[in-house]
Structures are given as structure tokens and as C-alpha cells.
Amino acid sequence: MAYTIKEIAEMAGVSKSTVSRVITGQGYASEESRGKVMNVIEALQYKPNAVARAMVSKRTHNIGVIIYRDQQPVASHPLYGKILDAILSAAEPLGYSVFVMTDQEMSLRSADFMLEKRVDGLILISRLRNNVIEYIKSFGVPYLMINGTTEDEEVIRIVNQDDKGGELAAEHLHHVGHRRICIIAGPQAHRSHFLRLQGFLGFAERSGFPVPPDSVYQSPASTFEAGYETISRHWSGFCRRRYTALFATNDMIALGAMKFLMEQGVRVPSQIAVMGYDDVDLAAMYHPSLTTVGVDKVKMGREAVLLLDRLINSEQSPLNEVECEPRLIIRETT
Amino acid sequence: MAYTIKEIAEMAGVSKSTVSRVITGQGYASEESRGKVMNVIEALQYKPNAVARAMVSKRTHNIGVIIYRDQQPVASHPLYGKILDAILSAAEPLGYSVFVMTDQEMSLRSADFMLEKRVDGLILISRLRNNVIEYIKSFGVPYLMINGTTEDEEVIRIVNQDDKGGELAAEHLHHVGHRRICIIAGPQAHRSHFLRLQGFLGFAERSGFPVPPDSVYQSPASTFEAGYETISRHWSGFCRRRYTALFATNDMIALGAMKFLMEQGVRVPSQIAVMGYDDVDLAAMYHPSLTTVGVDKVKMGREAVLLLDRLINSEQSPLNEVECEPRLIIRETT
DNA sequence: CTGAAAGCGCTTACAG
DNA sequence: CTGAAAGCGCTTACAG
Numbered sequence: 171m172a173y174t175i176k177e178i179a180e181m182a183g184v185s186k187s188t189v190s191r192v193i194t195g196q197g198y199a200s201e202e203s204r205g206k207v208m209n210v211i212e213a214l215q216y217k218p219n220a221v222a223r224a225m226v227s228k229r230t231h232n233i234g235v236i237i238y239r240d241q242q243p244v245a246s247h248p249l250y251g252k253i254l255d256a257i258l259s260a261a262e263p264l265g266y267s268v269f270v271m272t273d274q275e276m277s278l279r280s281a282d283f284m285l286e287k288r289v290d291g292l293i294l295i296s297r298l299r300n301n302v303i304e305y306i307k308s309f310g311v312p313y314l315m316i317n318g319t320t321e322d323e324e325v326i327r328i329v330n331q332d333d334k335g336g337e338l339a340a341e342h343l344h345h346v347g348h349r350r351i352c353i354i355a356g357p358q359a360h361r362s363h364f365l366r367l368q369g370f371l372g373f374a375e376r377s378g379f380p381v382p383p384d385s386v387y388q389s390p391a392s393t394f395e396a397g398y399e400t401i402s403r404h405w406s407g408f409c410r411r412r413y414t415a416l417f418a419t420n421d422m423i424a425l426g427a428m429k430f431l432m433e434q435g436v437r438v439p440s441q442i443a444v445m446g447y448d449d450v451d452l453a454a455m456y457h458p459s460l461t462t463v464g465v466d467k468v469k470m471g472r473e474a475v476l477l478l479d480r481l482i483n484s485e486q487s488p489l490n491e492v493e494c495e496p497r498l499i500i501r502e503t504t
Numbered sequence: 505m506a507y508t509i510k511e512i513a514e515m516a517g518v519s520k521s522t523v524s525r526v527i528t529g530q531g532y533a534s535e536e537s538r539g540k541v542m543n544v545i546e547a548l549q550y551k552p553n554a555v556a557r558a559m560v561s562k563r564t565h566n567i568g569v570i571i572y573r574d575q576q577p578v579a580s581h582p583l584y585g586k587i588l589d590a591i592l593s594a595a596e597p598l599g600y601s602v603f604v605m606t607d608q609e610m611s612l613r614s615a616d617f618m619l620e621k622r623v624d625g626l627i628l629i630s631r632l633r634n635n636v637i638e639y640i641k642s643f644g645v646p647y648l649m650i651n652g653t654t655e656d657e658e659v660i661r662i663v664n665q666d667d668k669g670g671e672l673a674a675e676h677l678h679h680v681g682h683r684r685i686c687i688i689a690g691p692q693a694h695r696s697h698f699l700r701l702q703g704f705l706g707f708a709e710r711s712g713f714p715v716p717p718d719s720v721y722q723s724p725a726s727t728f729e730a731g732y733e734t735i736s737r738h739w740s741g742f743c744r745r746r747y748t749a750l751f752a753t754n755d756m757i758a759l760g761a762m763k764f765l766m767e768q769g770v771r772v773p774s775q776i777a778v779m780g781y782d783d784v785d786l787a788a789m790y791h792p793s794l795t796t797v798g799v800d801k802v803k804m805g806r807e808a809v810l811l812l813d814r815l816i817n818s819e820q821s822p823l824n825e826v827e828c829e830p831r832l833i834i835r836e837t838t
Numbered sequence: 839c840t841g842a843a844a845g846c847g848c849t850t851a852c853a854g
Numbered sequence: 855c856t857g858a859a860a861g862c863g864c865t866t867a868c869a870g
Contacts, residue, residue, distance in 0.1 A: 174848085175847065175848060184856080185856065185858080187856065191855095191856090193848095194849075196849085197850085198855050198856080200856085215643075217619050217643075218847085218848075219620070219846090220620040221555055221621070222848040222862090223849075224862095225555050225846090225848070225861095226847085226848055226850080227848090232621075246585030246589050248580075251585050252580050254580065267605070267617055268603065269566075269602065270592060270602060270603075270604045271596070271602075272592055272593075282551065284601075285551050286551045287554045287555070287566075288554060288555050394785075425789060428791075429789065451728075452789070455759060455760070455763065455786070456791075457791070508862095509864060509865095518841085519842080520841085520864080524866085525865095531840095531866085532839050533839075533840085534840085553863055555862090555863080556862075556863035556864040557864055559846050559848090559862090560845075561846090
């Protein structure tokens with residue numbers, strides 16, 4: 171159905187070798203030969219078979235992105251979706267096509283798939299178990315993690331300086347006058363949620379407005395719904411404490427909690443200030459718009475691709491942790 | 505680096521053919537041979553090279569998803585991101601890996617990439633020019649469109665019954681008592697926006713509360729920002745008209761407009777009701793939550809994959825338009 | 839039931 | 855500068 175190099179060669183009156191040379195641009199080819207070949211290629215809309223090329227060159231020019239989730243698969247995740255976009259944008263000019271899969275954090279399915287497909291490299295997003303990492307590592311395929319949770323120093327990680335961002339949040343709330351602060355913390359098994367909380371707590375402690383443990387509510391998940399649920403569960407206690415501000419370790423939790431508060435007639439920010447973390451699109455769109463700590467999703471995605479490309483080409487990592495700077499974004503809720 | 509069938513064969517003491525037979529499950533293999541081969545495969549964590557398999561079988565088991573956008577590339581699009589998720593979920597159990605690319609609507613780049621990669625099939629999302637369609641068609645690769653704009657009856661389309669949804673919206677607003685309605689219409693070159701508007705207008709006309717042309721504001725884009733902008737541009741006229749309800753041809757426009765209204769101190773829904781279309785996640789999360797017409801994104805993505813799979817396997821289309829039913833979702837803004 | 843051979847569509851040395 | 859040959863890692867008839 172599609173033409174092959176052999177047919178092009180016949181029609182152009184040259185050998186397959188010559189056709190290959192003009193296509194790849196490697197090796198010599200006379201102007202005349204080149205012209206004849208190009209004409210045929212044009213006329214037939216010939217497209218070299220990337221599968222065959224990959225077979226001989228041992229390079230597929232494909233990379234795989236696996237997004238690990240405990241819940242249902244989500245490429246449309248408010249944060250990871252953005253990072254995925256950045257990855258797609260960065261991969262294209264480098265000539266990579268990208269496979270996207272979502273998977274459970276404990277599963278090896280996606281990794282197996284990608285390995286069989288012989289991707290040139292792998293980008294792993296979010297938390298995943300060490301056995302998954304070990305498994306992938308054992309195959310010698312270049313890979314790196316975005317926003318991952320691992321204490322393995324060997325794996326290359328692209329992360330946000332979440333502890334610093336937590337401090338930024340605490341500093342801001344303190345700066346605008348808040349002393350009685352409630353925190354909703356997402357799953358502490360996740361690096362991000364853990365560090366953000368630690369950063370906040372640390373700053374508050376050092377600055378003389380420590381947040382007592384019973385003012386930190388644990389949210390079972392990092393979703394809008396979980397934020398809503400968590401605050402509603404603690405509602406009576408929350409009222410009794412007369413907090414003036416609420417910090418959540420991500421925007422979705424913050425927004426969920428804020429919606430609940432507003433439904434109870436609480437005014438934001440006049441009665442209570444609210445602050446999140448991530449700067450998802452939704453944060454700017456909400457009414458009132460959410461003050462937050464911005465994560466540089468574009469940079470994270472881009473750096474991941476650039477670094478992976480280097481790993482693919484040289485097999486050595488220039489550095490094994492890229493930290494992205496968090497940024498305070500003040501909006502209407504504080 | 506990775507093992508080959510040849511090495512497995514040697515270690516198992518059989519021929520490559522036998523190894524191939526046990527891997528594929530095609531053809532005969534004695535229990536004994538099978539056992540020996542499986543042991544070696546286990547021990548070495550051998551993974552068949554999908555590239556080589558694709559080369560001989562002429563099936564890559566890869567499909568491509570191209571999302572066309574005029575703006576920047578967005579897999580994190582509130583609607584298309586969801587559809588993409590559904591595609592990923594549906595593709596996996598069928599053994600397909602999926603390439604994701606975003607592209608300008610006039611560009612052939614992504615299509616070229618996919619064609620070179622020899623994907624088994626293509627899913628095209630959103631509007632794209634006819635020349636792109638013609639181009640892809642000329643290569644004989646199975647493809648279909650989700651939410652596309654084309655008058656070409658030949659191309660297989662997965663669409664929402666947008667005209668019907670428009671009627672649903674009009675009916676609902678009418679039902680709860682609104683007669684003076686303002687509409688913000690997204691780009692009319694898009695099938696969805698066009699049909700939604702027509703459906704609404706038609707119902708209103710037939711039911712005795714026609715919406716005059718000057719009560720229909722054109723939004724230059726289908727984004728939150730565009731909705732916000734559009735209403736603010738028409739603000740004085742809007743106030744003069746004393747509308748009681750606002751319908752936008754998608755949620756993002758509706759939400760953008762609604763935020764502007766709330767910023768002006770307008771109460772929703774007591775002073776003005778607002779209604780959107782799509783049921784993006786944000787709609788349910790907003791405060792107040794947005795009444796809308798739901799698009800069955802999961803079904804659209806799933807149907808696309810299922811249908812594409814049939815096209816790939818049989819080369820004949822059982823039907824060339826799948827229509828998904830819109831659904832009225834009443835929330836707090838009406 | 840099993841192995842040798844051919845072939846998928848390319849690229850890459852190697853002669854000429 | 856150009857062509858014939860070998861080979862990438864598989865699968866698929868085809869003998870045996």
C-alpha cells in the first residue's frame with residue numbers, strides 16, 4: 171500500500187542505496203541522482219517507514235510518558251495535563267513522538283509496554299513504587315522522574331522546591347497579618363504534599379506563629395472533592411477555632427474547601443483567607459481567584475525532555491536533580 | 505543490550521522458530537519446548553521487540569491521536585483532555601499504545617509524523633481543514649474524527665448532538681421562567697458552537713421567546729478569557745437590556761462571563777441565571793456550580809477507539825456517524 | 839512437532 | 855559517486 175524504497179529506486183532508475191543516501195542525507199549522491207529521487211518522492215508522497223528505520227538504527231525516536239495514579243487514569247489532571255502539554259511541545263522539535271500511558275503506581279504494565287515498543291527513553295510522572303523504578307532501571311533505558319517520590323539518589327528527578335514554596339505560603343499569610351491558620355494537608359506519602367507542609371510548618375514555627383498539630387487536617391486525597399469533604403468533616407471544630415486563614419497543600423484541595431466555606435456563607439477573603447499551591451488554571455478562574463504558589467509546569471516538562479534527550483544521546487547525566495523555583499502568586503483570596 | 509529471540513533460542517536449546525511459536529502462541533510447540541523457552545524468557549526478562557514484530561506483521565499496534573488547535577497546543581484542554589483520557593483507557597485493553605500530538609489545524613506535520621510511524625489508525629480531534637483530511641485519506645490509513653467540522657460525508661465522525669443540546673438549554677431556561685435571554689456564542693466556524701446556537705435559537709423561536717440578533721454576542725474564542733472579555737465589552741448594553749439569563753455555547757465562555765458578572769456585583773442566579781455547555785470538571789466545582797448540558801466525553805473517546813479498532817481490522821465502517829446524546833445538568837446557576 | 843530459509847523495509851560498510 | 859550484500863529481530867510458510 172505505501173511505497174517502499176525499492177519502488178522509489180526503480181522509478182528513479184537508481185539503487186536502493188542511493189535512495190537511502192538522499193533520504194538520510196548521509197553519504198554522497200550526485201546532484202542528478204538526488205534530483206531524480208526527490209522528484210519521485212514528491213510525486214508519490216513517499217514516506218520512509220520509521221519502523222524499518224528504527225529496526226536498523228536501534229533508535230525509535232519515540233519516548234514514553236507514564237503518568238502514575240492511584241485513582242482512575244487522568245491525562246486531564248490539572249497539573250500533570252499541563253506538564254504533559256509542555257512535554258509534547260518540547261518533544262516535537264527534537265523529533266520525538268510520544269506515547270502516553272497512565273497506570274497504577276504499583277503496576278508494571280505500562281513500563282512493559284513501553285519497553286517492548288523500544289522507546290528511546292521514559293518520563294515517569296508522579297509517585298511510584300521502588301520496585302517499578304528498579305524494574306525499569308534493570309533494562310538500561312534512559313528515564314527520569316517528574317515530581318516523583320523516591321529516596322533513590324541515582325534516579326534523575328525534576329522537582330519543584332516544594333519546601334521553599336511552603337515557606338513562601340506561610341510567609342505571605344503571615345505578612346498579610348494571619349496568625350491563626352488552619353492547614354489541609356494532602357497525602358503525606360507524596361513528596362510534594364509532605365514538603366509543602368513541612369516548609370509551611372517550619373516557617374511558622376520559626377516566625378513565632380506555630381501551627382498546632384490539631385490545626386492540620388489530613389485530606390485522604392489531593393482532589394477537589396477530598397478538600398470539600400475534609401473541611402466539612404471538621405466543620406464544627408473549624409468554626410470553634412476562629413481561624414483567619416486556610417492553607418491547603420494544593421489548589422484543588424483549597425478550592426474544594428473554599429467552595430464548602432462559601433456555601434456556609436463564609437466570606438473569602440474578608441472572613442477567612444484561602445491559599446493553595448500549584449497554580450492550576452482553575453485557580454485564576456475561580457471567583458474569588460485563588461492566591462497560590464506557582465509551579466513552573468512548562469519548565470518541568472521542557473527540562474524533562476531536554477534532559478532525557480541528553481541521556482539518550484550520551485548515556486551520562488549532567489546532573490541528577492533539577493529543581494524548579496516556586497513563585498508566590500497573590501490573587502483575591504488573601 | 506536487550507536479548508533477542510536468537511539468544512533465547514540458544515539458551516533454551518531450540519530454534520528461533522520454536523521460540524517464536526511459543527511467544528505468539530501460533531503454531532505447534534511441545535509442552536517440553538514451551539517449558540524450556542518460558543523458563544529462559546522468565547529468567548532473562550525477555551521482551552519481544554515490538555519494532556521487529558511490527559515490521560513483519562505490518563501492524564504496529566500503535567494509534568495516533570492528533571488534537572488540532574488554533575491556539576497553543578493543549579492536551580490539558582478541559583474537554584479534549586477528558587476525551588483523551590477516555591481514549592487512553594479504551595486503547596489499552598485492546599493492546600494499542602497511543603501517540604499523542606497537537607498541531608495547528610492547517611498543518612500536516614503531525615499527520616506526516618504519524619504516517620511515517622505507520623500507526624494502525626488515527627483519531628483526529630477538533631476542527632481541521634479539508635486539505636488535511638484529503639491528505640490523510642489519500643494514504644489509506646483508517647481514521648476518524650471526534651468533534652470535527654466537515655461536510656464530507658465519507659469521514660467517520662463521533663459527534664455530540666449539539667443542536668439538540670442547544671434546544672435542551674433553551675427549554676430549561678424557558679421552563680424556569682426566563683424570557684429575556686442573552687447568548688454568547690463561540691466561533692461559528694466550529695460545528696459545535698454553530699449547532700448549539702442554532703438549536704437554542706430554533707427552540708426559542710418556536711416557543712415564542714425569540715432571541716433577537718443583537719442579543720447574541722460573538723466570542724472570538726472558546727476560552728474563559730474570551731468569555732470574560734466579550735461580556736465586559738458589551739457590558740453597558742447588557743445592563744440596559746435587563747436580561748434574566750445568559751447562555752454561552754460552552755462552559756469556559758459561560759464561566760468567564762459569569763466571573764465578570766460576579767465581579768460587577770451581579771448575583772447568580774438570583775439576578776441572572778447562567779448556563780453553559782460541555783460539563784467540564786470546572787462547572788461542578790465552581791461556586792455557584794454551573795448548570796450545563798453534558799457531553800459524554802467518556803463515550804466519545806471509547807467509541808472512537810472501538811470504531812477505529814474495527815476499521816483497522818476489517819477495513820469497513822459499520823456506520824459513519826456516531827452521535828452522542830447530550831444531557832441536561834441542572835446545578836446552582838439556574 | 840521442529841528447524842532452515844526467506845522476507846519485512848530500511849541502513850551501513852564495502853567494493854568498484 | 856554508486857550498487858550489491860549483509861543484517862536489524864522478528865514471523866511465516868515449507869519441508870521434514
